[in-house]
Amino acid sequence: MAPLSFDATMSSLKDSFKSSGDIPRTLPNPALKVTADHNIRLEESPVLTPEKGEVLIHVKATGICGSDVHFWKTGQIGELKVLGDCILGHESAGVVIAVGNGVTNVAVGDRVAIEPGVPCGKCHYCKSGDYNLCHDVAFAGVYPYDGFLQRFMVHNAEYVFKLPDNMTFSQGALVEPLSVVMHAVERAPLQFGRGVLIFGAGPIGLISLEVARASGATPIVIADVAPQRLEFAKEFVARCKTYLVDIRKTPEENAKQIRKLFGESEYDAPAKILECTGVESSVITACFAVQRAGQVMVVGVGRPVMNNLPFMHISLAEIDLTFINRYHDTWPAGIRALSEGVINLDSLVTHVFPLEQAVEALTFSSDVRNGSIKVHIVDDEVVQEEM
Known part of the structure; x- marks a missing residue:
C-alpha cells in the first residue's frame, strides 16, 4: 500500500511531542462523526491530553465495520443507541505520540494495535476474566464514547499493544475483527x-x-x-x-x-x-x-x-x-498469528481511503454493489515512521 501525502505541518511537530509532551491545541484533528438524526460528517475535534495511564495515538489505519454503518443508518444495534454526536471507528492501529503519567508498557514512537473496549475493572465479570461482558465497558465508537476515526485519539494504555516491525498498520487494524x-x-x-x-x-x-x-x-x-x-x-x-x-x-x-x-x-x-x-x-x-x-x-x-x-x-x-459478545485477551495472540504468518488477511482490504475522505469511505462501504470486503481509512505512514 503506497503511503498517502500528508500535511507538511505535522512533520514539524514531531520533536515537540518527544521533548515536552505538550499537546498543541492548534493541531488539525479531523473526525468522522455520526449524529442522532442519521447523518455523518467530517469535522474538527479537539486533541486531548493523555491523563494518568493513558496514551495519545496518531491513528494510522482504521477498518470500517458493519456496526459503523448500522449506527449511521439505523441509529442503534440492540440496546446500543446513538443519542448524540459520536466519532465512529474501533478497528485501528497507530503510533504513540504522547504518554501520561505511569505508562510503562509503551513509549512515544511505538507502533501499536488498539483494543477498543475499556472495561470497568471492578465488577464480577472483569475480575473473573470475562471483561467483555462488563456492563460499564467504554467501547470506542459506541455512543457516548468516541471512536478512532480521527487523527488523534486518547486511549487507556493497558489496551494498546506493540506491533512487531514486520506488521503494517493495516494488519494491526485487522486484529480487531480477527x-x-x-x-x-x-x-x-x-x-x-x-x-x-x-x-x-x-x-x-x-x-x-x-x-x-x-x-x-x-x-x-x-x-x-x-x-x-x-x-x-x-x-x-x-x-x-x-x-x-x-x-x-x-x-x-x-x-x-x-x-x-x-x-x-x-x-x-x-x-x-x-x-x-x-x-x-x-x-x-x-x-x-x-x-x-x-x-x-x-x-x-x-x-x-x-x-x-x-x-x-x-x-x-x-x-x-x-x-459471543466481542472478545477478551486476544490481541497478543492475534498479533502473533499475523506476524508469524499463521494466517494472512491482507487481501481482505480491498479499498483504501485517506482520512480526509472518511465520509466517502463509509458511504462506499455501505453500498454492497461496490464489491468491497474491508475498507480501510488511513493517515500517512511516512511521517510517523520517522517519529
Whole structure:
C-alpha cells in the first residue's frame, strides 16, 4: 500500500511531542462523526491530553465495520443507541505520540494495535476474566464514547499493544475483527480433520474461513447469498467449498443440500457451524445443517428478536446454540498469528481511503454493489515512521 501525502505541518511537530509532551491545541484533528438524526460528517475535534495511564495515538489505519454503518443508518444495534454526536471507528492501529503519567508498557514512537473496549475493572465479570461482558465497558465508537476515526485519539494504555516491525498498520487494524473470530473459536473449538460450515462471506466469515484453514479443519464449506463473495472466498482459501444459498428454498431444503457437500453419512455432517450473518433465516438453516449434538456458534449481529427458531428441532437434536459478545485477551495472540504468518488477511482490504475522505469511505462501504470486503481509512505512514 503506497503511503498517502500528508500535511507538511505535522512533520514539524514531531520533536515537540518527544521533548515536552505538550499537546498543541492548534493541531488539525479531523473526525468522522455520526449524529442522532442519521447523518455523518467530517469535522474538527479537539486533541486531548493523555491523563494518568493513558496514551495519545496518531491513528494510522482504521477498518470500517458493519456496526459503523448500522449506527449511521439505523441509529442503534440492540440496546446500543446513538443519542448524540459520536466519532465512529474501533478497528485501528497507530503510533504513540504522547504518554501520561505511569505508562510503562509503551513509549512515544511505538507502533501499536488498539483494543477498543475499556472495561470497568471492578465488577464480577472483569475480575473473573470475562471483561467483555462488563456492563460499564467504554467501547470506542459506541455512543457516548468516541471512536478512532480521527487523527488523534486518547486511549487507556493497558489496551494498546506493540506491533512487531514486520506488521503494517493495516494488519494491526485487522486484529480487531480477527479477535471476534478468535473468541468464537475459543467458545466453539474447531477440530482437526473434522468439517466446519461457515455462513456469510463478509469480513468475519472470511476471517473465520482462514482461521478454519489454519486449524486443520476439513472439509470447510462457506455459504452466502452473493455469488461474487463466494468467488472471493474461493480465491482467498482455495481448498474451501462454496454453497450459494437459494432464497427460494426453505432453510431445511438449503440445509439438506449443504450437508451433501460434507458427505453422505450422518457422521460427515458438520459438528461445528460458525454463523457470521446474524440473519434469522441463516441461523435457522444452520440449525438444520448441523450434526445432532453439534454446535451452532452465532457470531453475527442479528435482530433483537427472532420468532421462528425451530425450538423443538434444536431441543430434540441437542444442538448447542451459542453466542459471543466481542472478545477478551486476544490481541497478543492475534498479533502473533499475523506476524508469524499463521494466517494472512491482507487481501481482505480491498479499498483504501485517506482520512480526509472518511465520509466517502463509509458511504462506499455501505453500498454492497461496490464489491468491497474491508475498507480501510488511513493517515500517512511516512511521517510517523520517522517519529
